[in-house]
Amino acid sequence: MSRALNADEQEVLEALIDRVERIVSLGTAVELAGTTVLSGPGPAPDYTLFHQRFALLGHRMRELRFVVREDLPDTVGANAVISDGPFPSVQEIQLRPGMVGPGTRTLTARALTLVHELAHSLKEGLTHPVKDYAYRTGWAWGHLPAVLAQDNADTYAEAAALLAERDEDAWGQYQVLGRVAAQRGRLLRREGVTTLGSALAWLDIVVNRAWVRANDCAGFAEVAFGEARWNTPEWSVWQHHAPLLALEQWLELWGFIGERRPHDGAVGLRAEDRAAVAELFGYLSELKHAVDRIDPVPVEEGDRIVYDLTSGALRIPRAAVNRGPLALANLVLGALVEATAARPAAERFGRMGREVVHALVGEDRWEEREAVATLRTAFAGVPAVQPSADQWATLAIELQAAVLEDVRTRWEGLSRYIPVVAAMPEEVDRKVLGELAVAFGEDVDLLHTLNGRMPVPRPLVTNLIGMLTAVTPYLVKAEERQQAELAALEARLRKLL
Secondary structure (H helix, E strand, O other), X not given: OEEOOOHHHHHHHHHHHHHHHHHHHHOOHHHHHHHOOOOOOOOOOOOHHHHHXXXXXXXXXXXXXXXXXXXXXXXXXXXXXXXXXXXXOEEEEEEOHHHHOOOOOOHHHHHHHHHHHHXXXXXXXXXXXXXXXXXXXXXXXXXXXXHHHOOEHHHHHHHHHHHHHHHHOOOOOOOOOOHHHHHHHHHHOOOOOOOHXXXXXXXXXXXXXXXXXXXXXXXXXXXXXXXHHHOOOOHHHHOOOHHHHHHHHHHHHOOOOOOOEEEOOEEEOOHHHHHHHHHHHHHHHHHXXXXXXXXXXXXXXXXXXXXXXXXXXXXXXXXXXXXXXXHHHHHHHHHHHHHHOOOHHHOOOHHHHHHHHHHHHHOXXXXXXXXXXXXXXXXXXXXXXXXXXXXXXXXXXXXXXXHHHHHHHHHHXXXXXXXXXXXXXXXXXXXXXXXXXXXXXXXXXXXXXXXOOOOOOHHHXXXXXXXXXXXXXXXXXXXXXXXXXXXXXXXXXXXXX
């Protein structure tokens, strides 16, 4: 359930509004073009419409109603609620409590979350044109042509992030770094050697859209129709609901649910069938999580792509990649479906995972379906490539090197950032320092995984040990229990020497 903001939260919201308006004010046509956020495949981008929309974001924030919703998922900082039907409108923007919590350290990061949701709220004619096709954290980032990138919410967040970094002289602070971004960038530069980057991008788009649509299905399953309306055959009455009804028919055909039945003057699904449809979203969340964790590992041996659910490693034999992006993506999807089959969320739908994903995308919302069809055509036009043994081995080295460079870059950023945070006056802002041993530990785990494939360079390890040693006093002062954890991490790093 949602609630109104209290006085303290309203004060934080005002600070967020100011921050959004500051970022928007920086977004001149020239500055936005300088971010290159529309520079995907295809013709050179025109930033005119993107600039016009970006300029409206601060104004939209002053117009909208904000509420706090305690039960938003941990991964969702805010959510724009847009009404269903042929004439949609923004009802409100829901915020997790932390979005309007105390502290100033994360104000800009929170403002970027709001920029994403505000982009969804932009209205042109009868539609809200900005959707979700690719996320900054995912494999599809950088693969959208300009005409779709300007209709993608995270494009506005990325532009805002780059403008904020320039404004605060904080390069890398608000961009999305990490393993996926590093490997995705390397694959983009090797498009002539392999279609793997495009295949992972298409897979990301497909699974994300299926995930969104599964959530739509869960909401629609709760809707019952009056018998009089249910028996009305005119297409105009059912046009808006037709794709969701078609999805229910697929689920019925496959034996997952029963048909809608009349009861007490209304026609709807039985309770057990509504519960089954709700499970569909859980299953797609499992697949989406698997896509997000993919760690591509090119290998020479074998002919079958295999996904390791524990580590996220996607073992890709060279013999399997002589395919266009669509066919290769379908093979990877099959590997994910197989790997997740034993998960509780896959109990009902796992046996037909690929069919379920394709049905959800095939019956997407009208606007999104058209956009995804355009993307499909573009990816279908990318020819198959068979890399040589040397090229495939080199790619494996390059992907590992990209990850190692990302770790070094992020640790250098942290080594500059940690003393600044330690000097902040508010305890809530310094609290993050008490949690960083865990983040460092995840990177050390990653380094050991990579070292099992090929040795991590000794100079890099020595450099990382020096950075960890330098920040340890700040982290221990923030949380004394981290002393033992950090000492253990240093010892694990030394094992790589």
